[in-house]
Amino acid sequence: MSDQRKADYIDDVDVDEEWDAHPSDAELDEAVENLEASGFDVEVVAxxxxxxxxxxxxxxxxxxxxNGHSTTLEEIGFMAHLSEGDHGWENRYGEVFSIDDDEARAAARREAQAADYFLGSxxxxxxxxxxxxxxxxxxxxxxYPxxxxxxxxxxxxxxxVADEEAARERLHEYAYAFENERAQEAYGVESYPSKELVYRQEGTEGRTTVVLVEETLGY
Known part of the structure; x- marks a missing residue:
């Protein structure tokens, strides 16, 4: 599996790096409090x-x-860990991408959306x-939903970022500049945020955990 990082594309995009600023301690606490109030479990790690x-x-x-594609999962080492061997899990990702037939792979990929654990960013x-x-x-x-x-x-x-409006702006003005470059390199096509999810609340207790890492990861 390739190890792709934001640094691979930083010279190819024209973006405002302020979108990558870290929150203050008070802002991080606010985010955690409101995510938990929205029904998400939250874990903050160093x-x-x-x-x-x-x-x-x-x-x-x-x-x-x-898992879905995620530069963050690659940067924390999860994709390498997943490929290293048997962890006692049913590795749906490995199963899906071992299938040569496009139609069969797409069908397996749809079924894998209902895995016991799905990871992403x-x-x-x-x-x-x-x-x-x-x-x-x-x-x-x-x-996800x-x-x-x-x-x-x-x-x-x-x-x-501050709120939902700013989050959607970060997606369109910052993150997808990098994703577009990655898609062209990986797949030979341009990307676009054509299917966008705004996830405001989790109604099933314990279903969704947000792991916030006190580092700059992904885009």
């Missing part, structure tokens, strides 16, 4: 190493595991307790 330890410990033996997080994420294909979006039994959203605190 760095990528702690984030990896948290998510791998959270997934029980025997669980089926799938968000493009922005509002301090008002809102998560915002988008895809060209929607390959993550089906799992309902299909997955459990959802682990890992994000650097650099993605925290």
């Amino acid at each position: 760095d990528a190493e702690e984030a990896l330890a948290y998510v791998t410990d959270a997934i029980p033996e025997g669980a089926s595991v799938m 968000a493009n922005a997080i509002g301090r008002d307790g809102t998560l915002v994420a988008a895809d060209l294909s929607g390959s993550r979006m089906g799992a 309902f299909a997955a039994k459990h959802l682990l959203v890992v994000a650097g605190v650099n993605k925290i």
Whole structure:
């Protein structure tokens, strides 16, 4: 699996780096409080190493595991960890992408949205307790609001902004400049946030955990 980082594309995009600023301690506390009030479980960790330890410990033996593309998951080392061997999980990601036939792979990918544990990130997080994420294909979006039994959203605190409006602006003005470059390199096509999720509330207790990492991760 390739190890892709924002630094790979930083020279190819024209963006306002203020979108990557870290929140103050008070702003981080506000985000945590409002995310929890919105029904999300929240775990704040110091760095990528702690984030990896948290998510791998959270997934029980025997669980089926799938993920959407996420530079953050690559940066914390989850994708490398997943590919290293048998962790006692049902690795839906490995199963899906071992299929050569396009139609069969797409069908398996749809089924994998309902994995016991689905991992990904968000493009922005509002301090008002809102998560915002988008895809060209929607390959993550089906799992986030309902299909997955459990959802682990890992994000650097650099993605925290004031509110839902600012979160959507960060998505369109910042994150997708990088995603467009990545898509062209990886797939030979341009990307676009054609399927956008605004995730304001989680109604199922314990279903969705937001892991906030006190580092700059992803875009």
